[in-house]
Amino acid sequence: MTTEEQKKTAQEELDQAQQAAEEAQAAQENLVEGDVVEEAAESDAVASEVAALEEQLAQAKDQVLRAHADAQNARRRAEQDVEKAHKFALEKFTKELLPVIDSLERAIEAFDQTGADAALKEGVEMTLSMFVSTLGKFDVEQLNPQGEPFDPQFHEAMSMVPNPEVEPNTVIAVMQKGYLLNGRLVRPAMVMVSKAA
Known part of the structure; x- marks a missing residue:
């Protein structure tokens, strides 16, 4: 090569x-x-x-x-x-007791109208007072709206009466007191309300 x-x-x-x-x-x-x-x-x-x-x-x-x-x-x-x-466990029990209070209040009114024995009237008043204070211990309040403005949440108007002496829609008479249990309405107050003449 x-x-x-x-x-x-x-x-x-x-x-x-x-x-x-x-x-x-x-x-x-x-x-x-x-x-x-x-x-x-x-x-x-x-x-x-x-x-x-x-x-x-x-x-x-x-x-x-x-x-x-x-x-x-x-x-x-x-x-x-x-x-x-x-x-509110006591609500039903409270409702059942309210007629008893109403009866005691009516008994006191009857004593006033008939002029019955003062000692008997005093005994019923003391019983009513004890009853109401006992209910108060369990947060049951009485509604007695005499002279207050009508409130449909707490009052039940039974009638309206013309009365020029008071403002319209004012409670002028309480037929049956109302009651609250812990701020909740148990029974409304039955009232008579004023209206403009």
Whole structure:
């Protein structure tokens, strides 16, 4: 082999080696690009999974907050129901006792009209006083709206009478006293109301 042939062969080998190196470099670049694409795809998948998990966490937190609020509301309602039950447990009993008070008051009025024994009248007055004060210990209040403005929430108008001496819609007579239990109306006062003449 001559030098020229050796040079040519060497050049061909060099060209082949250079081409092989270029191919290797291209393959490596393709591999790196594939890794980058693959990594990008993996990071997108991870990001979407993280977003989905964050959404589930937010929903779970919301459900826990709602459940906690519902539990608090239920507990508060139960406490209010128990409180009302304690407060107004005597309502039916009180309603049953009111006719007794009415009878004692009528008896005192009858003593005044007939002029009966003063000692007997005094005994009935003391009994009535004890009865009313005992009911007062259990937060039962008497409504005697004589001279007050008519209030339909607490008074029941039995009749309206013209009376120029007082303002219209003023209670001028109480036929039957009303009663409250812990501020709640048990029985309205039966009243006579003035009207303009």
